[in-house]
Amino acid sequence: xxxxxxxxxxxxxxxxxxxxxxxxxxxxxxxxxxxxxxxxxxxxxxxxxxxxxxxxxxxxxxxxxxxxxxxxxxxxxxxxxxxxxxxxxxxxxxxxxxxxxxxxxxxxxxxxxxxxxxxxxxxxxxxxxxxxxxxx
Numbered sequence: 001x002x003x004x005x006x007x008x009x010x011x012x013x014x015x016x017x018x019x020x021x022x023x024x025x026x027x028x029x030x031x032x033x034x035x036x037x038x039x040x041x042x043x044x045x046x047x048x049x050x051x052x053x054x055x056x057x058x059x060x061x062x063x064x065x066x067x068x069x070x071x072x073x074x075x076x077x078x079x080x081x082x083x084x085x086x087x088x089x090x091x092x093x094x095x096x097x098x099x100x101x102x103x104x105x106x107x108x109x110x111x112x113x114x115x116x117x118x119x120x121x122x123x124x125x126x127x128x129x130x131x132x133x134x135x136x
Contacts, residue, residue, distance in 0.1 A: 004120075005061045006049040009071050011080035014041040015096040039083060044101075045124035046075065048109065050117040062117060074108050098125040102133040 016039045017031040027035040034040065048071055050062045078088055084096040090104045102123040110119055124130040 001053070002051050003054055003061050004049050004051040005064065005067075006047050007064060007067045007071060009046045009048070009068075009076060011044050011046065011076050012041060013044060013079050013082050013084050014039040015084040015091070016040070017095055017097060019095065039085070042125050044079075045130075046071070046105065047122040047124075048105075049120040049122070050113065051120070052117040062113075070109065070112055074112060075105055098123055098129065098131045099133070102131045106133050 016036060017034040018027040019030075022030070024035075024037070048067065050067065052061045054061055078090075079101075082088060084091045084101070090096075091100070094100050094104070102121045105123065106119060106121045109121070113119055120132065120134065122130055122132045
């Protein structure tokens with residue numbers, strides 16, 4: 001029987017949504033205030049979930065301390081209190097939309113978590129707006 005376990009974390013980051021091939025007017029029309037040339041920020045809420053079989057010896061699907069450490073070391077250290085466009089390698093050429101941020105986080109963690117676990121990332125950009133990756 002499979003069980004899903006989840007870890008919630010928070011990070012604060014600034015970003016600007018824009019397409020460098022477009023004019024400022026076009027970017028403003030498509031992205032609105034999110035295309036402010038001086039950037040804007042969010043208090044992101046991140047939920048990372050793993051689904052798998054429980055280990056008969058421990059009763060765990062996955063050691064939550066280990067999951068917490070993986071998120072802190074590989075995501076929070078890189079994204080928290082950063083300008084995603086300027087301070088991270090991931091968004092130099094990738095628009096840092098919530099969708100893209102969630103996919104990047106998933107890719108980073110997927111490299112470090114055994115494939116036997118189903119990995120899901122839910123990212124809240126605001127209290128009411130969130131994305132989930134992947135979608136099954």
